[in-house]
Structures are given as C-alpha cells and as structure tokens.
Amino acid sequence: MHRENLRIDGKRLRTALEEMAKIGATPGGGVQRLTLSDEDKQARDLFIKWLHEIDLEVMIDEMGNIFGKRAGKSTKLPPVMVGSHMDSQPKGGRFDGILGVMGALEVLRTINDNGIETERPIIIVDWTNEEGTRFAPAMMGSGVWTGKLDKDWLYGRIDIHGKRFGEELERIGYKGGRPAKRWPVHAYYEYHIEQGPVLEREKKLIGAPKGIVCLHWYDIYVEGTANQVGPTPMEGRNDALCAAAEMVLKVNELPAKMGGNMVATVGEIHNFPNSRNIIPDRVHLTVDIRSWDEGLAVSAWEDLKADFEGIAGRRGCPIRMEETWRVGHTPFEDRLVKRVVDIAEQFGYPSHSMVSGAGHDATYMSQVAPTAMIFVPSIGGRSHVEVENTRWDDCEAGANVLLHCVLQSALEV
Numbered sequence: 001m002h003r004e005n006l007r008i009d010g011k012r013l014r015t016a017l018e019e020m021a022k023i024g025a026t027p028g029g030g031v032q033r034l035t036l037s038d039e040d041k042q043a044r045d046l047f048i049k050w051l052h053e054i055d056l057e058v059m060i061d062e063m064g065n066i067f068g069k070r071a072g073k074s075t076k077l078p079p080v081m082v083g084s085h086m087d088s089q090p091k092g093g094r095f096d097g098i099l100g101v102m103g104a105l106e107v108l109r110t111i112n113d114n115g116i117e118t119e120r121p122i123i124i125v126d127w128t129n130e131e132g133t134r135f136a137p138a139m140m141g142s143g144v145w146t147g148k149l150d151k152d153w154l155y156g157r158i159d160i161h162g163k164r165f166g167e168e169l170e171r172i173g174y175k176g177g178r179p180a181k182r183w184p185v186h187a188y189y190e191y192h193i194e195q196g197p198v199l200e201r202e203k204k205l206i207g208a209p210k211g212i213v214c215l216h217w218y219d220i221y222v223e224g225t226a227n228q229v230g231p232t233p234m235e236g237r238n239d240a241l242c243a244a245a246e247m248v249l250k251v252n253e254l255p256a257k258m259g260g261n262m263v264a265t266v267g268e269i270h271n272f273p274n275s276r277n278i279i280p281d282r283v284h285l286t287v288d289i290r291s292w293d294e295g296l297a298v299s300a301w302e303d304l305k306a307d308f309e310g311i312a313g314r315r316g317c318p319i320r321m322e323e324t325w326r327v328g329h330t331p332f333e334d335r336l337v338k339r340v341v342d343i344a345e346q347f348g349y350p351s352h353s354m355v356s357g358a359g360h361d362a363t364y365m366s367q368v369a370p371t372a373m374i375f376v377p378s379i380g381g382r383s384h385v386e387v388e389n390t391r392w393d394d395c396e397a398g399a400n401v402l403l404h405c406v407l408q409s410a411l412e413v
C-alpha cells in the first residue's frame, strides 16, 4: 500500500475510547477520572497493557508521566512525541485529553500493523494532571518534564481532603524511577477536541491552532464582619459576599471594557461561614483571564485590581489578591501548523486556522520543542461537562491527520 493511502482504524479507535469511558463513567454519560484517583490508576493500567501489546518500551517517570517508545532506524535522532492526558474534570467528558492519547495509540497501532520503519523513534505520552482540578496548578506532568515547574513544590500540593500529590502518586503506584527531565524532541503533536464552538460554527472539520492564549490565574480573599442577620441593620454592614458579588460582575464586564480578544471568568467561590443567618465574613474567589494579547491581559488585571480595591474600600471589606499562575501565550511552530493544514487538505477535510482558548500540555511542550495541535469539533461547543461529545467520524478524521503528521516527522532525517 502506498503510504499516502494509509488510514487509521476508526472502529478500533472508537472501541478504545469506549473502553476508557467505562473507567469512572458517570450516570450523566461523562467520566470522572480525577488525577491520581483509583480511576486514574485503572486507566493507566489499561493504557500500559495496550502499550505492551504493541511492544512499546514503557517508561514511567517520577511525576507519573507514562511514555511508550517505538524504536526508529536511528538511535541518535531525537524522537517524535505524540499524546495528551487521561485525567478528567469532576463530571467531565469522554473526549477531553483521552482522545489525544487513544488517537496516538491508534496511530502507533496502525504504523505497527503496516510494519512501517521510521527513521526516528516515536514516543506516545500520557501527561500527569493536565486538568489541575484536584491539585492546582494544571499541566503539572509536562510542566516538570519541560523544566518549567518545580517537582518538590508540586509533591506538596494538597487536594480538598488534605491529601498530598506526592503521596497519592505513590499510593496508586505511579511514582516512577526515571527523572522527569526532558530529552531533545524533534516534534510534538497533540490531538484534542476543540472544547469551543468555532469549528462547528464555521462548518470545518479540522482546527489548526496557531497557538494557545495566555492564561492568568488569581485568587482573591475578601474579609467582612460576621453578625446575626436579624438584629444587624443594613447600614454599616461589611458583607464580604456582597463585595464579592460586585467583583464577579466586574470580571464579567472586563472583556467588553478592554476590547480585543479576551475572556475573563470567576469559576470558583467559597463563602464563609455559609449560613443563612450569618452575614458572610470571608469569601475566596478565583479569577481566570485569557487572551492571545498578553499585554491586554496584564492591563486588564491592573484595571480589575483598582476596581476590586474600590469595592473593598467602599464596603469596608479588606481584600488580599494573589497571582497564582501565569503562562504566557504560546505560538506553535509554523511549519508543523502548516503540515496539519496541508494534510487535512489532502484528505479533503475542511480546516480552519484558529487560536486555542484552553491550556494544554502543548503549552509547555512548545517551549522546548516544535509543536502543533489538531482540533476536531465539539458538538454544541460543550466541554468539561458530561454531555461533551464529538462525532466518531470526526474522531477518525482527526486521527488520520495525526497519523500523517507523525509519520512525516518520524521519516525526516
């Protein structure tokens, strides 16, 4: 068979995704596979079993990142890497992350079935804790591997039950012996659902993101004065929740105010003591600002900070603001992005040049290796929810593009 006619097996890809979707399946049709949970372990065990079935050399590092290596003709040339993550949001979807890992597995199965020898090794990867929902921040595995995050700091991160990341990693048996340290990489590809509405709206099948927006996270703590709600008159109250409510709306209004391409969100809020008959005396809320234009995101925060201080002062509620995480915007490698577009075109798949609004392991990878991503449409633009869905045909199409991207890179000398 001519190599250009090579196709992945869509049915086999679907079966793999369906098998994985059983692990941590939720009644609403989604999955809950939180990082380092028992479900995460189960998914890892199954993944490794599948890696062994196609004779890959399996490696696990001290962050729990799992690698499966298929040798190339050369042992000296840097490998091509391909993968994503298998952890999920609480009550998350069946495609986020796992499509990129199962897609990569299907690519390797196809290459294997056809006995293709590549010049370079190909390494499939499952990165630990991409979601950052049980343990913050996100993208820990790729962050440490690329030298951008500190391993010991992350080992000490705790979840809401006080469990430590490092101890949980050990508990599920995935604290590997290899240092989480990068090696030279020839190209990194990550296949993922779009998680937004753009491809569907534009009626395009393949998204070729030119990069990922910047991502700025803040934690805000507002203090009030607790008191019995009945006897305390309205005037003179220091209600932390009312101050927070005004702040939430300021965040929502921010993108329109700043103009340009930006989104801003408060997604998490904790109210204390959270009792119907006590005036709230403490609120913790998070702010997430994303834009392709980093300068705009920074000046938006400056603007917001001033608004927050104004609200806090007016309501007599002291405020503390912390910058939790900042990741710059990430341009991908032009040559590889063009390859995604070209291959999609050869297949007759309509493609669309875009920007990714979600963070991915490709964010860190692109800082150390030529990187590109492949997107396929999310039905209704929904993601991080149980109804997250992508057509099986679209899953297959994206994996075919991935196959030829990986092959072209792996055949380069």
Ligand SMILES: [Zn+2]
Pocket: 085, 096, 097, 130, 192, 360
């Ligand atoms: Zn993801």
